[in-house]
Each structure stands twice: as structure tokens, then as C-alpha cells.
Amino acid sequence: MGSRTDSINSDSIGEPRFNVEERNKLPHQPGVYKFYNREDVMLYVGKAKDLRKRVASYFTKSHNLNRKTRKLVHETAAISFTMANSEFDALLLENNLIKTHQPKYNILLKDDKTFPYICILNERFPRIISTRKFRPSDGEYFGPFSSVVAMKSVLDLLRKLYTIRTCKLNLSEKNIEAGKFKVCLEYHIGNCLGPCEGLQSEAHYNEEIEQARNILKGNLSVVSRYFRSNMQAAAEKLEFERAQRFKEKLDLLERFQLKSTVVNPKLTDLDVLAIVSTDDVAFINYMQVVNGAIILARTLEIRKRLEESDADILAFAAMHLREEHESNNRTIITNVRFSLEEEDEIIVPKIGDKKKLVTLSLKNALEMKRERTKSAEETTAPSEVLLRMQKDLRLSEVPDHIECFDNSNLQGSNAVASMVCFRNGKPSRKEYRHFNIRTVEGPNDFASMQEIVYRRYKRVLEEESDLPKLIVVDGGKGQLSSACQALKDLDIYGRVPIIGIAKRLEELYYPEDSLPLHISKKSPSLMILQHLRDEAHRFAITFHRNKRSKNAFKTELEDIEGIGKSTADKLLKAFKSVKKIREAPMESLEQIVGTAKARVVAEHFRAGDRE
Known part of the structure; x- marks a missing residue:
């Protein structure tokens, strides 16, 4: 086994875990999904007719979830899945996995009952x-x-x-x-x-x-023909009730589908391995079958170092996986023949139930390959929209990394700003940033824009991060000029294209150009720029509202010397409003925050009344 690891990157072995933000990578297929916490402990196993829709419902409809489910979602750090051929097979696989792993949030199946x-x-x-x-x-x-x-x-x-x-x-x-x-x-x-x-x-x-x-x-087929002929004969004799009974039997027969790949009593204890590979990477699905039921399913990725054959990779992966999961099964079925220990029977089935099981395993390996290939293409290949944007804006590079700035204030109070980031034409929300305006007093949008652009790219330069391929400023020539001055102060003006987008007529402004550029209203380039601008505005407005709301409480309570946020929260929770706190008797205040702090609060309001 040691010699194998010299040629294969064994660090890449392990079941892939999508983080919560990547849940849209799940397929629209039936199967089971598994939630894990940060310690990689399985929390929950569920079945789904459509994996992506079912998993997404936990995160997009959280207000409809009960407290236990919300706690599960909060603890979930990673998600994995296994596809099945049908919703029924997913139900059986879920049943097997719950009994084997007994996850924390599943109903524990402690008896010996199973499906009929x-x-x-x-x-x-x-x-x-x-x-x-x-x-x-x-x-x-x-x-x-x-x-x-x-x-x-x-x-x-x-x-x-x-x-x-x-x-x-x-x-x-x-x-x-x-x-x-x-x-x-x-x-x-x-x-x-x-x-x-x-x-x-x-x-x-x-x-x-x-x-x-x-x-x-x-x-x-024989029984079906029997029912059909009797139904037709009864109909010809105008015996419609009898014909209906045969039709119902025929419908029942046609709906009758017994074969299950996930639980099949004809299969004994065996391991299933399927591989699909590219020049650089191999994707392997492993399933463990005990008493005819799949109790374990994993899909993993192995990066090649040399030109290893699929048989060599399977041999290494089989030893690793069987040892890790303590498998003693002497029969292995696979889609590619390989050599292992002499006493092991390795079969490449051509027909029958074992072939169906290998096909299911291969389906899961192919799904991982498809998703990884899709992700790589999305990361590296520019889309047609971005190529169109490059042409429309006359840029030297494809704008696959764009940052857009906006600021927000209410008559100069609680001035804030936002920066949103788009990667490959889509929001990259983990890179969004909020800014509190520090050096500007009063409603001065130009000076605020200069401050936040300067602070943003000063930090980027200090951290030696990549500069964007395009900077967008929400505003006309004034805001654009301020942003350009910030870039000049950092000595990066001219290294990054920068434009301003005016709200009213969707005009685009370039530095040192008094005439705006107009793009077709139907252009996908303009749609991305509008989306950028709207996201930056939404993000800034939300931050501004939250800050105003927070300050509304802080002005009355947290500004009292000796009263912090926790004490203010206790008082508001008990009395519901500042007015009721002001009117509360001393004894009531003492019960909530103690004698010393109660006196401070009471004295503050008495002093205010005297003024």
C-alpha cells in the first residue's frame, strides 16, 4: 500500500463535503442527503425525490422550520449526498443509514423491523x-x-x-x-x-x-395478457363492471415494480466499486452491502500524479476504503477489473442485480465528475456575457472580478458605505464589505466615496490580494472623480479600469471623459452592471437601517455612563420601552439590574426631567 501512495495523491481521498453555500451543486435527482457538523460527525440523514430542492428548503424557508430543525441547520457545516434510482430506493437507503449510523437528529430505529x-x-x-x-x-x-x-x-x-x-x-x-x-x-x-x-x-x-x-x-407479460383479453371480452359483451374489475387488476399489475437496487435479498455481503476518470483525476464510488442492503455509500476524488491506470487506482482505493470501513466482504463487484488479495473474488457483472448495483455506483461517480468539471469550467472559462461586457466597455481583460461601491446616509447621520463583489458575473457574497465613514462629517457623498475606495484598496495592497478587473462606482462624474483620486493617492490609477453608473438614465462615465457611454437597454452587460449597482445599494441601505435602529436604543440607555449593552438589553426586555423604564419605580429597576445600576438609571432620567 505504501508504494501506491508514492504515485497517487492520497491526501485527496475522502468523501466530498459541500459547504452550506455550495448546496446548489446538488443534482435534481432522487437520493439521500447527509448533514455533518464542523467535527465531521453525521447529524442527519434524509431522503429526497429532488435532492437540490429538498436541501435548499432547509435554508430558504427557515422561518417555517421548528426549533429542532433550525438547530440542526445552525449546526450543519457540510453536506454530502448519494443518488438512488428512485424515490423508493432513497427511502430504503435512508432506512439503512439511520440504523447503521444513528444520527443525532434522526428518529432512532431501535427495533428489528424493516420494510415488508x-x-x-x-x-x-x-x-x-x-x-x-x-x-x-x-x-x-x-x-x-x-x-x-x-x-x-x-x-x-x-x-x-x-x-x-x-x-x-x-x-x-x-x-x-x-x-x-x-x-x-x-x-x-x-x-x-x-x-x-x-x-x-x-x-x-x-x-x-x-x-x-x-x-x-x-x-x-403472461398475466398482463390474461387480464387484457378478459377485459376486452367483457367489454365486447357489454359487461362493463366486470371489464372495470379486470382493468383495475391490469393497472395494479402495471404499477407493480418490485426490484430494488438498494435492498435486494438476493444479494449477500459484498463491496461495490465504480470508477470514472480523466487525465488528471479519478472519481470512485464505494458502497458496502450487508445482508443485501447498502449500509454505506461514499464518493471520492483521487488526483493522479503519473499516468496510473484505472485498475491501479481502484486497487489502491479498495485497500484504503475496505481498511477504513473494516470490511471483511470477500466479494467485490466493479466496472473495471483489478487485482487484490488472492482470496478476494472480483467480479465485473454483465447482467442481473449485481450489474444494476454497479450501474448505480457508477451513476454516483459520474455525478461527482460532472459537478467537478462544471465547477472548473465556471471558474476558468469566461462566459459569453462577460466577453460581451469586455467588448461593450472596451476593456483589455475579461471582467471576471468586479467590485462596486455605494454609500448611504440620512442627512449626514450614520453615514455608511458598501462594496459588493461579483465573480464570473455572479455575486460572491462572502467578499461583500461594509464601511463606517470615519473622516467625513455631514452629507458629503464625494468625500465618502473617496474614503471608502482608498481604504478598500489600501488594504488590498497591504494584504497583497488581487485587484479587481473592473471597479464600478454608483453615481455620476462627481463620485467617479472622487474614486479616481483615491486610486491616484494609492498610485494604482490606470492599473484597474473604473467607471461610474448614473441612476437616472443608466449612463456610464469614464474618467476624464465628459460624454457618457450608452449601452443598449437589452444588453446583458448593462443587466450585470444594474445588478451590481442594485446589490451595492441594497447592502448599504440594509447596513444603514441596522445602524440607525441600533443607535435609536443606544442614545437613551447605552449612553448613560456605567450602563452597557447587556444592562440596556435586560431593561428593555423587562419593560419593553424606554418610556416605561423612565416611569418604573426604583424597586422594579433594582429587581432587574441591582441597586447600583438602578440608581444610575433613575438619576439619569430625573436629571433629564429637571432640564
């Missing part, structure tokens, strides 16, 4: 029963079913089609020959042919069991 099965028992004149317990020695199992209703519908169908006994009698040859049993009501109403009295041969009975087995296996 249909079983053909190993006995003479076999019965067909429903059960939730899976014991392979008892008989041949089919399922699991998504619901008890679906399972009972199938059982009812079989009993209407075939004369299968429901009694629990021991129908041995000896007991039947001794005449121990008598036919029951089921025989008299035609649901059973009386094997208990020897009225039905074992061979004939087993023929009916074999036909029922075909239905349970999914071989429905």
Missing part, C-alpha cells in the same frame, strides 16, 4: 406469506415493498389468480394419508383445492406456485 417482504416458505405445499423479518433459511423472499398497502395488494392479486392455501397445517404425506385434516371454508368458496385431504396433487400445486413466483420476479 413476501416470502414463499420452504415447506410441502408452500404458503405465500407477508413478513417484516428476513430469515433466508425460511424461504424465498421478494421485496422489500414501499408500503404494507402495496404488499397486501400483491398478495391479494396472487390469491385471486391462484388457489394457494392460507392454513398453517403440516401437510406431510404421512398426515394427509392418515386423514388428519378436513377441508375448510376456503375450499368451499373456491379459494383452495383441498391439498389437506389429497384433493390436489403436489405437482399441480407447485405449478401454481411457480406461476406466482414469476409474478413476484417481475415476469408479468
Whole structure:
């Protein structure tokens, strides 16, 4: 194993975790999603018909969530997912993972119940029963079913089609020959042919069991033709009620889909590995199957160092993953043959249930490859809109990094400003910045703009960060000139293109050019610039409102010498308003903040009343 790590970047091994902001990378596919905290502990497993929509609902509709779910969302630092073939398979996989990992926020499944099965028992004149317990020695199992209703519908169908006994009698040859049993009501109403009295041969009975087995296996064509022909015959005779009954049976049969890739009693304990690779990277999905059920699913990325083959990478990954997850399964199924320990059986299935399992594993590996490739393209390749913007604004470089400034004040009070950042034409909210105006007094937008642009790029230069490809100033020639002066003071004027956008006519101004540039109202370039301007304005206004709201309380209480924010909060929580605090008796104030602080507050308001 050590020799392998010399050629493969083993640091890249590990299940990928999307952070919360990257949740839009999830696919619109059925599957399960897993929430993790900062310590990489699984908090919750959920199923979804559409992974992206379901996960997004936790973060976009938080006001509709209960307290427990809001706490889960607050603790979540990373998300991973596993795709399934259907919503039902997602339900089964969720069930398996909850039982295996017992996440903190899931309902714990502590009993031995699982989804219902249909079983053909190993006995003479076999019965067909429903059960939730899976014991392979008892008989041949089919399922699991998504619901008890679906399972009972199938059982009812079989009993209407075939004369299968429901009694629990021991129908041995000896007991039947001794005449121990008598036919029951089921025989008299035609649901059973009386094997208990020897009225039905074992061979004939087993023929009916074999036909029922075909239905349970999914071989429905013969039965479907039978129902369809009877429905048509009844309709031709104008027996519409009888035709409707056959139609309902036909509909039930067509909806009957038993095969599940996630839980399949025909599969034993095995490991599943699927790989898809590029010149530089390999994507591997690993699944662990125990007692026919997937209990673990991971997708990982391995960066190549040399020109390793898929077989070499799989061999290394298999050893690593099996050791990490303590797998003793001796059978491995995969899409690419590779060599491992001699006692391991490595199979590349061509058909059947094992092939379907490998296909599901490959589907998850391909999804990771698609997402990684898409992210890389979005990061490196300029979009058509940005290329159009480069042309419209006559820029020397594609503006894949744009920063836009706006300021906000109310008659000069609580002056603030904002800077928003767009990467590849989309908001990069983690790079947004707020500014409190420090050096300007009164409503002076020009001086405020000069201050914030200077402070922003002074810090960028100090941190040796990348300068943007375009600077946008919300305002006309005055604000633009102020911003240009800030760049001149930093000696970077001319290194970064800068423009101003006027609100009224959507005019664009360039430095030292008195005539504005007009871009078509339908141009995508103008739409991005408008989006930038609107975001900067929204961000500044929100900050300004929050500051005004905070200062409204601070003026009355926190400006009292000796009274801090925590004390002010206690008083407001208890009395609800400054007016009620002013009118409160001394005894009430003492109960909330103590004698010393109560006296300070009371004296402050008495002094104000005297003035």
C-alpha cells in the first residue's frame, strides 16, 4: 500500500463535503442527503425525490422550520449526498443509514423491523406469506415493498389468480394419508383445492406456485395478457363492471415494480466499486452491502500524479476504503477489473442485480465528475456575457472580478458605505464589505466615496490580494472623480479600469471623459452592471437601517455612563420601552439590574426631567 501512495495523491481521498453555500451543486435527482457538523460527525440523514430542492428548503424557508430543525441547520457545516434510482430506493437507503449510523437528529430505529417482504416458505405445499423479518433459511423472499398497502395488494392479486392455501397445517404425506385434516371454508368458496385431504396433487400445486413466483420476479407479460383479453371480452359483451374489475387488476399489475437496487435479498455481503476518470483525476464510488442492503455509500476524488491506470487506482482505493470501513466482504463487484488479495473474488457483472448495483455506483461517480468539471469550467472559462461586457466597455481583460461601491446616509447621520463583489458575473457574497465613514462629517457623498475606495484598496495592497478587473462606482462624474483620486493617492490609477453608473438614465462615465457611454437597454452587460449597482445599494441601505435602529436604543440607555449593552438589553426586555423604564419605580429597576445600576438609571432620567 505504501508504494501506491508514492504515485497517487492520497491526501485527496475522502468523501466530498459541500459547504452550506455550495448546496446548489446538488443534482435534481432522487437520493439521500447527509448533514455533518464542523467535527465531521453525521447529524442527519434524509431522503429526497429532488435532492437540490429538498436541501435548499432547509435554508430558504427557515422561518417555517421548528426549533429542532433550525438547530440542526445552525449546526450543519457540510453536506454530502448519494443518488438512488428512485424515490423508493432513497427511502430504503435512508432506512439503512439511520440504523447503521444513528444520527443525532434522526428518529432512532431501535427495533428489528424493516420494510415488508413476501416470502414463499420452504415447506410441502408452500404458503405465500407477508413478513417484516428476513430469515433466508425460511424461504424465498421478494421485496422489500414501499408500503404494507402495496404488499397486501400483491398478495391479494396472487390469491385471486391462484388457489394457494392460507392454513398453517403440516401437510406431510404421512398426515394427509392418515386423514388428519378436513377441508375448510376456503375450499368451499373456491379459494383452495383441498391439498389437506389429497384433493390436489403436489405437482399441480407447485405449478401454481411457480406461476406466482414469476409474478413476484417481475415476469408479468403472461398475466398482463390474461387480464387484457378478459377485459376486452367483457367489454365486447357489454359487461362493463366486470371489464372495470379486470382493468383495475391490469393497472395494479402495471404499477407493480418490485426490484430494488438498494435492498435486494438476493444479494449477500459484498463491496461495490465504480470508477470514472480523466487525465488528471479519478472519481470512485464505494458502497458496502450487508445482508443485501447498502449500509454505506461514499464518493471520492483521487488526483493522479503519473499516468496510473484505472485498475491501479481502484486497487489502491479498495485497500484504503475496505481498511477504513473494516470490511471483511470477500466479494467485490466493479466496472473495471483489478487485482487484490488472492482470496478476494472480483467480479465485473454483465447482467442481473449485481450489474444494476454497479450501474448505480457508477451513476454516483459520474455525478461527482460532472459537478467537478462544471465547477472548473465556471471558474476558468469566461462566459459569453462577460466577453460581451469586455467588448461593450472596451476593456483589455475579461471582467471576471468586479467590485462596486455605494454609500448611504440620512442627512449626514450614520453615514455608511458598501462594496459588493461579483465573480464570473455572479455575486460572491462572502467578499461583500461594509464601511463606517470615519473622516467625513455631514452629507458629503464625494468625500465618502473617496474614503471608502482608498481604504478598500489600501488594504488590498497591504494584504497583497488581487485587484479587481473592473471597479464600478454608483453615481455620476462627481463620485467617479472622487474614486479616481483615491486610486491616484494609492498610485494604482490606470492599473484597474473604473467607471461610474448614473441612476437616472443608466449612463456610464469614464474618467476624464465628459460624454457618457450608452449601452443598449437589452444588453446583458448593462443587466450585470444594474445588478451590481442594485446589490451595492441594497447592502448599504440594509447596513444603514441596522445602524440607525441600533443607535435609536443606544442614545437613551447605552449612553448613560456605567450602563452597557447587556444592562440596556435586560431593561428593555423587562419593560419593553424606554418610556416605561423612565416611569418604573426604583424597586422594579433594582429587581432587574441591582441597586447600583438602578440608581444610575433613575438619576439619569430625573436629571433629564429637571432640564
